[in-house]
Amino acid sequence: GFFIIFEDQFGVGDYITINNFSGLVEEVGLRISKIRDFSGDLHIIPNGEIKTVTNHTRGSMRALVNVGIPYEEDVDRIINVLTQICEDIKKSRNDVIEGPTVLGITDFQDSQVLITIIAKTEPMKQWEVERDIRYRIKKVFDREKITFPYPHTDVTITNIDT
Template structure:
């Protein structure tokens, strides 16, 4: 064993007993391997702690717990990487204690260069603790709209319906519209021809709404027929609204339109559409 250790030292250490380039490179690799292992172990511990907490608490917001879990994992990852960086700097005889001691003096200068980073982090914590939105919420941030995939300390990742992923620094988030808090509105405008009987059409619509309410569990309230909302160029518009569970308003609107079309076809109620009339004066 002693011979093996001495053989290894010949390749990893120089004449002064310090690590040579090969030894330092090997130590850096070991440090990064340990960092990866510690991060994975910490993630497993956090997941187990969160799972046990979910089992103990019945009225718990799962999306908020997932958001807190993601942020906690990011914080631990940054701390472990920072410790690993300090170890590597010590290996190259860089006095890290003096660097940390002068951090207070250079903090002001660094602060000017890292204002956006600090703003992102602070805003991220406010978003989290004020519960403005959570992972899985459907939100609008400025001109971006989609599902929150990740709420980190520095950035928010938003996936829109086309599949594009928008990575938005938290410091750039000024106004947020959360579309998953409370019941959402489903709105359908139905047009009938001027020649049709409005009362008959409304009666048919009421039957459609009552049947859909009984069969669709996503509807919280309604559907309610508001009546004639507009007199268009080619027909009379009737507005129907309903309150639905978050993210289900579009499916309810689609179901309403389909059932209305089928009911109107059955009752021979005409839905206006553009027509072209050709007049032949030669005949």
């Protein structure tokens, strides 16, 4: 615990991952550290068992949003709409350090083309920014009559004369 405190590896309020547990640090003591995960569980970890710590709070964070669009949609139109949404977010949010930026098509999946948006945010703001991006996408897609993909099955019935 002394070296954790002395080396400032993490502190109260930091979002960290220790031994497969992720959460917010509630306490750092000489013998134990306590982190609370997002389901509300409190994990009490003996400091002697801590081998690797990932501190997600230090430096800028990354917001990542994947947008699935049906193959039938016009990709250029979608990218233009998403780029405009990103520009609006840049102008309206102070917690976005860089971006958001439309990376473009990042994958072809069974029922959708995947387009990825990425942004650098202030620490602990990445989830809020991701939610805002998704909210704005939904609002604009609804207004522009752009559909989201969903699993469906096409059935063709052929009438065969016997």
